[in-house]
Amino acid sequence: MIKTIQQIQNEIIENMSQHVDWMDKYEYLISLGKTLPPMDAALKTDTFSVPGCQSRVWVSIEKQDGKVVIRADSDTHINKGLIVLVLRVFNGRTVDEINNADLYFIQEAGLRSNLSPSRASGLLAFIDHIKNTVQTL
Amino acid sequence: MLQIDKVRNDFPILRTMVYGKPLVYLDNAATTHKPQRVIDRVCNYYSHENSNIHRGEHYLCEIASAAYEDAREKVKTFINAKEAKEVIFTAGTTASINLLAHSLGKSIREKDEIIISHMEHHSNIIPWQVLCNERNANLKILEIQEDEEATLEALNELISLRTRLVAIICVSNALGTVLPFKKIIDVAHKNSVPIMIDAAQAIQHMPLDVQELDCDFMVFSGHKMYAGTGIGVLYGKKHHLEDLPPYQTGGGMIEKVSFSETTYAKLPYKFEAGTRNIAATISLGEAIDYITDIGFGNIQAHEKELFQYASEQLNTIPLMEQYGENTERTGAISFNIQGMHAYDIAMILDKLGIAVRIGTHCAEPLMHFLGIKGTIRASFAVYNTKDDVDRLVEGINKAISMLE
Numbered sequence: 001m002i003k004t005i006q007q008i009q010n011e012i013i014e015n016m017s018q019h020v021d022w023m024d025k026y027e028y029l030i031s032l033g034k035t036l037p038p039m040d041a042a043l044k045t046d047t048f049s050v051p052g053c054q055s056r057v058w059v060s061i062e063k064q065d066g067k068v069v070i071r072a073d074s075d076t077h078i079n080k081g082l083i084v085l086v087l088r089v090f091n092g093r094t095v096d097e098i099n100n101a102d103l104y105f106i107q108e109a110g111l112r113s114n115l116s117p118s119r120a121s122g123l124l125a126f127i128d129h130i131k132n133t134v135q136t137l
Numbered sequence: 138m139l140q141i142d143k144v145r146n147d148f149p150i151l152r153t154m155v156y157g158k159p160l161v162y163l164d165n166a167a168t169t170h171k172p173q174r175v176i177d178r179v180c181n182y183y184s185h186e187n188s189n190i191h192r193g194e195h196y197l198c199e200i201a202s203a204a205y206e207d208a209r210e211k212v213k214t215f216i217n218a219k220e221a222k223e224v225i226f227t228a229g230t231t232a233s234i235n236l237l238a239h240s241l242g243k244s245i246r247e248k249d250e251i252i253i254s255h256m257e258h259h260s261n262i263i264p265w266q267v268l269c270n271e272r273n274a275n276l277k278i279l280e281i282q283e284d285e286e287a288t289l290e291a292l293n294e295l296i297s298l299r300t301r302l303v304a305i306i307c308v309s310n311a312l313g314t315v316l317p318f319k320k321i322i323d324v325a326h327k328n329s330v331p332i333m334i335d336a337a338q339a340i341q342h343m344p345l346d347v348q349e350l351d352c353d354f355m356v357f358s359g360h361k362m363y364a365g366t367g368i369g370v371l372y373g374k375k376h377h378l379e380d381l382p383p384y385q386t387g388g389g390m391i392e393k394v395s396f397s398e399t400t401y402a403k404l405p406y407k408f409e410a411g412t413r414n415i416a417a418t419i420s421l422g423e424a425i426d427y428i429t430d431i432g433f434g435n436i437q438a439h440e441k442e443l444f445q446y447a448s449e450q451l452n453t454i455p456l457m458e459q460y461g462e463n464t465e466r467t468g469a470i471s472f473n474i475q476g477m478h479a480y481d482i483a484m485i486l487d488k489l490g491i492a493v494r495i496g497t498h499c500a501e502p503l504m505h506f507l508g509i510k511g512t513i514r515a516s517f518a519v520y521n522t523k524d525d526v527d528r529l530v531e532g533i534n535k536a537i538s539m540l541e
Contacts (some may be wrong), residue, residue: 022488055480
């Protein structure tokens with residue numbers, strides 16, 4: 001059985017909640033970031049760059065066999081970790097599933113309230129970009 | 138001698154705990170904190186003096202107007218202007234430069250030239266760039282070099298008969314580099330060209346005497362010198378200000394108005410249209426008193442020792458690269474850790490309670506010139522200590538160990 005978006009989000013919240021101290025949270029995010037497969041250099045262009053992020057974030061979004069396939073990368077470790085989490089939620093979903101997704105993990109995993117607005121908005125800009133692009137697929 | 142414990146005690150925000158750790162605030166080039174007496178002054182204004190100035194004949198109006206003009210007198214004395222009317226209150230450095238670009242701009246013609254340096258803050262680039270585009274004038278860029286003589290010679294070469302203004306930063310907000318601004322003023326004047334200096338990052342670190350400097354215009358912000366936000370100064374020599382047309386028009390800046398004609402008020406009111414940021418202006422007066430009470434001798438001795446300590450301690454970090462290290466610097470140290478992203482380091486520092494700034498610091502052309510995407514900037518004020526520097530260094534080392 002493929003896990004639902006809700007189940008994945010709950011897993012992320014559960015995992016993050018085990019890291020109480022912020023240094024632990026970041027160590028966890030950095031280690032997650034290291035698992036992110038590098039993106040093809042040809043895709044790391046301005047076209048794939050997400051505006052609104054303090055660091056650079058690139059994303060390519062395609063549809064294969066009715067499922068959305070997202071590849072993304074960043075020049076910073078912490079953002080790579082955040083990307084891993086977002087991709088866990090979105091990758092392999094249908095356009096409808098992404099459109100209808102109620103995203104609460106950012107809030108509940110403490111990634112919004114504890115990141116300053118500009119940084120959280122980077123993460124939110126990344127998610128908005130995915131949601132907007134998915135509409136055009 | 139500066140009594141650092143006493144100074145720190147003046148700033149209530151320094152007692153803030155950030156994520157369970159005592160705040161280390163090293164983003165002073167962005168804005169400084171406010172001492173209790175400045176906060177109290179603003180509170181007192183709204184509690185007991187609030188009124189619109191220069192508009193009525195009642196009691197509150199009188200005392201608010203007097204407090205506002207008193208602040209102008211304090212600025213006049215602080216920068217040693219000849220007359221208080223040479224001090225124009227604006228919303229900040231950016232507003233001051235926009236005012237000047239707009240008002241001076243009316244007389245700029247095709248092929249005229251404005252000279253700025255490659256180290257400018259965007260605030261001293263874009264208003265001139267827009268003006269030059271509108272008027273088909275040329276914006277020329279002076280490259281500031283480590284060799285002072287080479288810089289001055291380059292300026293001398295760059296100035297032509299069409300040069301209408303040199304507008305130059307005193308201390309780079311991005312690197313902390315102190316430009317040889319007194320000598321730059323002299324070169325401009327030898328060529329009979331007026332000069333504006335952007336003192337936003339200098340005014341809180343060193344005494345600036347506009348008569349001794351002989352600058353034609355000087356701009357700075359209150360919030361970087363312990364006053365509230367939304368107040369800045371455009372100083373100008375009286376004859377220049379008298380020649381310039383007003384920037385904004387409306388209430389408070391007129392002498393007589395009919396539907397066919399308006400005559401403008403005299404200096405400084407000609408440039409102060411609309412209701413002013415009275416509370417912030419009064420806070421600037423109080424901040425000036427605060428600085429004066431401590432004394433620039435004490436401030437500079439403390440900040441110089443701290444700066445040197447910070448630069449040395451940062452250099453103990455492996456793969457540390459400081460920018461502008463061979464130049465005279467004050468207030469800010471800009472650096473990168475090779476192979477690490479400033480963003481990751483700043484995020485970790487933040488969670489350790491340490492506030493620094495990362496990015497291009499509103500000086501993208503300078504970053505292009507240096508061939509870098511941005512830096513981490515630690516910037517200092519009178520209340521920072523060696524302990525703050527130690528916490529910063531420790532925090533960066535911690536971040537490196539996490540990111541390696």
